[in-house]
Amino acid sequence: MLESGKERILVFVPHADDEVLGCGGLIEKACRYNNTVKVVLASVGNSFFWHREQPVSVNTRKKEFYKALKYLGCTNWDIMFDDKESILDTLPKKEIITKIDRYLLEFKPTMVFIPYPSFNQDHQVLYEACMAGLRPVPDRNYKVIAMYEYPLIVWQHPKLTDVGELYLDISETVDKKVGALRKHKSQLREPRHLISPESVKEWAAKRGMEVGFAYAEKYYLLRATFI
Template sequence: MEEIFKNKMLLVVAPHPDDEVLGCGGLIGKVKKEGGKVYVLIMTAGVSPLYGSTYNLEGFLKETADAMKFMNIDDYEINLGPEFNNKLDTLNQLKLMDIIERDSKLALNKIKPDIVAIPFPSAHQDHVVVYQAALRACRPRPAELKPFQSIVLSYEYGQNQWASSDGFKPNFYLNIENFIDFKCQALSFYKSQLRPFPQYISEEAVRTLAKMRGIDVGVKAAEAFQVHRILV
């Protein structure tokens, strides 16, 4: 299984900046360590003056750029303007799917990733519609018709359990004992988004969730995912 990430290309589809770190910070570190490439397709970035938020868009975009540089991300793109932040559900699903499948410079049809990580649909409307669009964009077709991604995973973040009664049911775990510090350092660049524990965008919450998922599988720290497809 160690070879599963070696020299592979990972595309993380993120509704907003910081989602890629919360859900896939360890996975990103692992793929880069194994000689692979990592791209982050972000739908939108904006200012949400809720729950103690006091930040401006320019500063948030700088934080995003700094986090991407720290993680050695090969490329990233924010595809929609701030007017769509927390309003992605007002867009046609076909629009979102087209961004992921063909329109973004990091679209599936252009970079042809081996692995795609998409957000699990929590109660956040942006995460729900991005999940739906990304899953449709990854639908299987013969290789001569469209690029095929051999691994498609949904990633977890702190509020996943505040979702439908089905909830997040992890069935793929990544040991991130050697990457939890990397993940927390990457998150630290998003200073405007950090909150005191027990809010989920905090270093303590990230480490606590990693420990809990580690307990699931007998390691000190893990990231959990829900598998949609693995072809070997």
């Protein structure tokens, strides 16, 4: 379906770099086939990253986010809150759901991708708010609603079991995915870390082996409708 050029794809991500970790291949492939893609970043802000022992400014995170998406061919993005990184759980959930509702109404997506629930509070809050925003409503028909994963999903309990599985072949675009991750310079980790460029490529190879591709991204299907 991504090759049709007719899809309107909306991706909600908790933090800058999650768009690449979870959907980098999908974003690049969808844009390359002239589909309309919008990525909404829920939270960004000034942070201190212990792995680098230095502060990272909100402007740096924004620039890295823009560069990564541009590298993937996506020029349509937005940010919900530019001062709430790691504290989305301090906001009234209604405030987040209202913003999600507005994006759904204005963008009118045919496919929506949301984060897999996580131990991280921002991921969990955004997941729950997206589920509320995507509640069944007349005249809102989405072809696909699915959750994307990222390598830190290995530290997850309880694991979701009552969901379908989708795999996207990213064999031709895995290097673009890794290249986009490298645009997030403040987030780069050592090679054996789960979200290092090297590990992200290994993860894609692992998912590819599960379905006979060289490289793949895995998605967890919540709903699919076809006319």
